[in-house]
Amino acid sequence: MTISIEAHVAFRFDQPTDFLLQMEAAAIPEQQLSGPGLSISASEHTARVSGEDMIGERIWLRCQGDFTADYAITAQIARTIGDIQTLNALPPHRLPGETVSYLFDSRFCPADRFQPFVEAEFGGTSGGERIEAIRSWVASNFSYAPGTSDATTTAVDSFVERRGVCRDFAHVVVALARASAIPARFVSCYAPDVQPQDFHAVAEVFLADPGGEENSIGSWHLIDATGMATPSDIVKIGLGRDAADVSFLTCYGMTQLQDKRISVQRG
Amino acid sequence: MTISIEAHVAFRFDQPTDFLLQMEAAAIPEQQLSGPGLSISASEHTARVSGEDMIGERIWLRCQGDFTADYAITAQIARTIGDIQTLNALPPHRLPGETVSYLFDSRFCPADRFQPFVEAEFGGTSGGERIEAIRSWVASNFSYAPGTSDATTTAVDSFVERRGVCRDFAHVVVALARASAIPARFVSCYAPDVQPQDFHAVAEVFLADPGGEENSIGSWHLIDATGMATPSDIVKIGLGRDAADVSFLTCYGMTQLQDKRISVQRG
Amino acid sequence: MTISIEAHVAFRFDQPTDFLLQMEAAAIPEQQLSGPGLSISASEHTARVSGEDMIGERIWLRCQGDFTADYAITAQIARTIGDIQTLNALPPHRLPGETVSYLFDSRFCPADRFQPFVEAEFGGTSGGERIEAIRSWVASNFSYAPGTSDATTTAVDSFVERRGVCRDFAHVVVALARASAIPARFVSCYAPDVQPQDFHAVAEVFLADPGGEENSIGSWHLIDATGMATPSDIVKIGLGRDAADVSFLTCYGMTQLQDKRISVQRG
């Protein structure tokens, strides 16, 4: 599938301020990119560093006054899409080492606290069936309610309040998956059916590849409990343990968002 | 310096339980290891995976009933020790990519919340001088008080309550350093003067190497605000964003600690 | 029903310390008391003040060194016990003024956060039927697990972790009732079937009296989601918005509990 993205953000910095910007689609095999890419206003310097797990890039900038970033890209998505329900979890001792960090508690996903809940609510399931049960439970029990959460809202808060936006839905899925001993990470992305159009976020979980031979390994699979995106139309920006790792802006100082316009279209 | 370590831990698992053990000194150039190493009771399986940043190892185990681990090692420490006070911070855009994650909020170190405090309290300092001011402030204002914190205590909790154990002191230093745009991580370790003898934890911060040439890079430096350990007598086990990454035991199920005996000696 | 209570607590205070003790059964019409009552070790002074809503008493004491309190009483309980399921809630505008505070958020019961949950989970019920649905849901979904919570655990924590002790069960019931616009308070008490024997805690909710005439008022009803006590065998000590109001010990300084032995018997 082909997805066309246009994004514009504008900030004002009253003081000279260092900040980290992460809003470009990641250059990874599953999504082939073409187009003009990112154009930013003048900055004191620009340094690119890899995102988490070497997926996507972050850009260090330092500005005072007005800053704008315009981004335009077309992504051709060719992602292998698994039948989640039929996949097993890898037993912990067969998890690749680089997935183990995605079992641990993070800022917004204090997963260990949910162990009794997942056992009680989803105890009869495991692996992909467990993930599907979690996705379905969140989709059924949470309302999508812009304005009810903010940048400090955790999976615990969302679990109690049963509402939030894409970020919160993803955090709850990540926390419940980790509490089930299934590695889970947070993916910032673009997707065409997000309403209103904005940056989007989904979860990604690590499950065993089909076949089940003793030597098979596993793969990551995208999960969107909001129902607004599917693995075939998601353009990944970056990923990490939770939203703390993939904010589109991480700022060392004060700023005000002046403008944000996102347009994501099929074709 | 030569440090001899003996450690014994015992757990009971009522159900077959997967868990991750991380209690061995890391095999890294700055600490040369010799001795019998780790001896564990029978386990359904054993799988070793690298720790965070490829430093140290974690071991996946699965047991029911009693589990014991005995560890004996001698470490020869040859670590370059910087004069923290004289070192600069690297400006954010010159930070190596792999250190950037250590600026972000984590489970126990929600660093961004401390930005106004560090600016107000330590505003006249930067780099290693800032780190030394943070260490000194924590050392002066916090009391070492076993039993006042637990595995859920965050840097926010400790900052308010002004007390805790090594884990809490390290979390506060990490949070205040990150709020100052200085990468900081959490190190689990052994050290001989820890009273009472137990696993220990310190912070580690990333500062520019001396010389200040435009092309110099930086190094990690150990910081212990409890005053019980110094860089020359610390034997690292592992490291991560905070205690969530380097628990000596991460358990998927219920367990009870039956016994824990640590002995760390010079020579 | 006749309930006999014996309680012994011992503390040590290293410094001269003011503290507030609340462990005597309340002298209220629904429970007639007889017996020796409270005997305490020497204190610098003793001052009695009423408990919340003028129910029960608290005693201000100031001690250094060892302090012991021994309490023995027999209570004859003659409490009107309602058929909760059949009772209505009073509409908010007909609630007596003194019950309104028990709708508000308190330290351990941040009730407003649960409004979406109670609407989704118990939306088809109201009044006593709602309360019974809440009690039943907590009883079914939470495990009684000493050692999994402490004096800082809130209803949010317990709701996420689905476990706790009597204090935590009561906090969750109180929070969910308030989120349903039904006044609810926290009652510390003694009861004979509490295992292991200890101080106990339950919730109390305010519902309309039967009859439903326009001018009827309402009454408080005891609810124990742990299932260990019933309204006919509960001896109230005191009540308040949550556990913060009725700790058996509130201390301005450090102390260690040396001993606590409670025995509550029928007859």
Place this chain on the structure above:
Amino acid sequence: MTISIEAHVAFRFDQPTDFLLQMEAAAIPEQQLSGPGLSISASEHTARVSGEDMIGERIWLRCQGDFTADYAITAQIARTIGDIQTLNALPPHRLPGETVSYLFDSRFCPADRFQPFVEAEFGGTSGGERIEAIRSWVASNFSYAPGTSDATTTAVDSFVERRGVCRDFAHVVVALARASAIPARFVSCYAPDVQPQDFHAVAEVFLADPGGEENSIGSWHLIDATGMATPSDIVKIGLGRDAADVSFLTCYGMTQLQDKRISVQRG
């Protein structure tokens, strides 16, 4: 002093919704009221209940659609104003019973957690001198920053972030006073120099009356760490343990604030 108040608020309720409104100046001896008072749009019913400690009133309303309230009053303030610095604290055992609840932890003021901090920071002071030290410390170390806090922000949050609005400044003062064993409550009010003009909030603490005779009792004293109001120009609306008790709107359902305009003038 004479203070003239005009206030206008407008809400929209999509569903029939019960809510509690508290925005009228309290009719108490220290502030004599005259003028038209409160005028509200049509409501399904109206019921007045006393505020906490019988000071001020709350109004139960039930509406669907648009709701407006207009309030105009003139208050003549004749309040006894103490010289805080010279006043003693009452020792706990001489506190009137009705002040004891104001020592306990509440939703936004978990005071016991601040005991080590107040002892370390203000250890050499007591009574009114302690209160003045607390007020001065908050005034010096916190920045008044609208938009950095919200209705869920606690004294712990504000203490860490060192910023907030009047509500947050008052919560921190209340928490630190209670941690010092001095009863403290939260007062919602109007005051003429609040910028921008809005509802205001301050703390109130209970100290011994001058003279120090063994039989003297105590009084409540207003404290505003924001520096925007003084005891002589504050018109009290209501009070309670913290903001949870004196919201101008407590709502059982969803609403949106459409408009709020406050004008408070001297003379």
